Amino acid sequence: MKNPENASQSSLTKGTHFEAATQALLTPASLEVPQLQLVLAEMMSHHIDYADLYFQYSRAESWSLEEGQVKSGNFSIDQGVGVRAVSGEKTAFAYSDDITFDALQAAAKATKSIASLGQEQTAHKIITRQTPQLYLPQDPIASLSAEAKVKLLERLEQYARQLDTRITQVTASITGEYEVVMVARHDGVMAADVRPLVRVGINVIAEHNGRREQGSAGGGGRFDYSYFTDEVLHDYAQKAVHQAIINLDARPAPAGSMTVVLGAGWPGILLHEAIGHGLEGDFNRKGSSAFSNMIGQQVAAKGITIVDDGTIADRRGSLSMDDEGNPTNRTVLIEDGILRGYIQDTLNARLMNMPVTGNARRESYAHIPMPRMTNTYMLNGTTPPEEIIKSVKKGLFAANFGGGQVDITSGKFVFSAAEAYMIEDGKITYPVKGATLIGNGPEVLKRVSMIGNDMALDSGVGTCGKEGQSVPVGVGQPTLKIDGLTVGGTA
Numbered sequence: 149m150k151n152p153e154n155a156s157q158s159s160l161t162k163g164t165h166f167e168a169a170t171q172a173l174l175t176p177a178s179l180e181v182p183q184l185q186l187v188l189a190e191m192m193s194h195h196i197d198y199a200d201l202y203f204q205y206s207r208a209e210s211w212s213l214e215e216g217q218v219k220s221g222n223f224s225i226d227q228g229v230g231v232r233a234v235s236g237e238k239t240a241f242a243y244s245d246d247i248t249f250d251a252l253q254a255a256a257k258a259t260k261s262i263a264s265l266g267q268e269q270t271a272h273k274i275i276t277r278q279t280p281q282l283y284l285p286q287d288p289i290a291s292l293s294a295e296a297k298v299k300l301l302e303r304l305e306q307y308a309r310q311l312d313t314r315i316t317q318v319t320a321s322i323t324g325e326y327e328v329v330m331v332a333r334h335d336g337v338m339a340a341d342v343r344p345l346v347r348v349g350i351n352v353i354a355e356h357n358g359r360r361e362q363g364s365a366g367g368g369g370r371f372d373y374s375y376f377t378d379e380v381l382h383d384y385a386q387k388a389v390h391q392a393i394i395n396l397d398a399r400p401a402p403a404g405s406m407t408v409v410l411g412a413g414w415p416g417i418l419l420h421e422a423i424g425h426g427l428e429g430d431f432n433r434k435g436s437s438a439f440s441n442m443i444g445q446q447v448a449a450k451g452i453t454i455v456d457d458g459t460i461a462d463r464r465g466s467l468s469m470d471d472e473g474n475p476t477n478r479t480v481l482i483e484d485g486i487l488r489g490y491i492q493d494t495l496n497a498r499l500m501n502m503p504v505t506g507n508a509r510r511e512s513y514a515h516i517p518m519p520r521m522t523n524t525y526m527l528n529g530t531t532p533p534e535e536i537i538k539s540v541k542k543g544l545f546a547a548n549f550g551g552g553q554v555d556i557t558s559g560k561f562v563f564s565a566a567e568a569y570m571i572e573d574g575k576i577t578y579p580v581k582g583a584t585l586i587g588n589g590p591e592v593l594k595r596v597s598m599i600g601n602d603m604a605l606d607s608g609v610g611t612c613g614k615e616g617q618s619v620p621v622g623v624g625q626p627t628l629k630i631d632g633l634t635v636g637g638t639a
Contacts, residue, residue: 169340231255272336283370285342291372307385331473354392363391367607401583401637407543416623422589429496438559448593458522465622525624529599582638600627
């Protein structure tokens with residue numbers, strides 16, 4: 149991760165994001181702010197509670213290298229505008245890939261289905277809101293030539309093969325996106341953001357004595373391809389190869405209830421899935437979350453503090469503003485085991501009479517926003533991780549995770565460990581394969597008995613899915629000791 153000071157100490161002038169958005173979205177369509185004002189005023193004349201316009205322009209690319217050959221290369225350009233009207237709990241939404249005044253008016257007319265249900269309001273005069281620049285408005289796609297991108301992937305493959313002769317297959321990939329968004333709202337707020345996003349990934353297969361195992365690694369964030377130096381690429385290759393080679397010697401994982409130690413960093417995906425989704429405002433407003441109506445109550449062991457923070461410079465899950473034009477925040481969700489709040493967008497915050505937290509997110513202009521996580525992580529405890537391992541007589545150390553599933557209403561989850569080891573007499577002994585962690589999110593929080601002092605964020609690879617929409621996110625945690633967690637194994 150880049151130094152958070154890099155963005156804050158940028159020499160860029162205020163308004164750079166807004167100016168870039170104006171040039172990319174409004175100027176080509178000969179649109180001006182007074183025209184947006186007219187559209188919003190027309191929408192508000194139908195007695196609705198809220199209206200906004202969401203403009204988006206994006207360019208995206210992906211390259212994949214397999215066995216030294218370029219397997220695929222994709223490039224796309226997309227742009228459009230989403231028009232939304234909200235009345236009470238109801239939302240009317242229309243979108244167009246044609247950014248013109250006529251298209252805006254047509255989309256606005258399509259939202260009249262919920263007219264006369266809300267309170268009589270007027271559209272305010274639009275005032276530009278400056279957003280903090282958590283990342284530079286770079287275009288990653290233009291930061292390297294096509295030849296240089298392929299050579300980057302070739303170096304990554306070479307590093308992996310040089311590390312161990314048992315590596316027989318390597319797939320490397322690189323993705324980049326340049327996104328410009330602008331929001332205009334009925335309350336007069338108009339804000340914009342320029343969002344770079346890059347990611348590099350590697351997957352390897354190791355073979356030995358007829359056994360095949362795989363390993364993967366990668367990372368990225370909101371910057372350009374210059375982040376991926378040889379040192380960074382070598383680190384990714386080492387981690388992927390290490391995982392594959394370790395699993396060549398892994399024994400079948402035991403099953404049953406046991407002490408489980410979760411590693412720092414990416415294992416925070418368990419918190420994201422099993423707990424984070426349950427703290428999103430829409431689920432709690434509808435009473436379908438295991439955490440509904442529990443604010444102020446003890447929901448986790450003392451010492452556990454979980455935050456959602458969209459303000460960390462350059463992080464994959466960070467945003468200078470959310471997709472409603474609100475600044476993102478560092479929101480404390482659970483503090484010393486006490487539930488303090490939920491992740492909110494405007495609609496759910498209004499209906500629940502709670503503060504907006506800047507967590508409205510949408511996949512694109514063709515989707516409606518909903519409350520979503522940004523970077524969700526648990527804060528440090530005080531115990532060195534080696535002391536946590538020493539405290540375990542017999543248990544499982546889950547160093548890395550693969551996939552998982554969670555039921556929001558019950559909080560029940562199932563996660564598979566991509567890299568895991570047995571702990572015996574306070575020492576990590578041998579690797580195991582096929583371990584799955586089975587439990588209940590709220591219950592697991594109460595079973596945390598030790599919290600490490602080594603909090604780490606993931607490397608920048610997370611993507612979260614909800615109701616068919618995918619958005620980039622970050623996770624993190626320190627090493628955790630959980631007592632009496634069910635492990636599904638193969639032994």
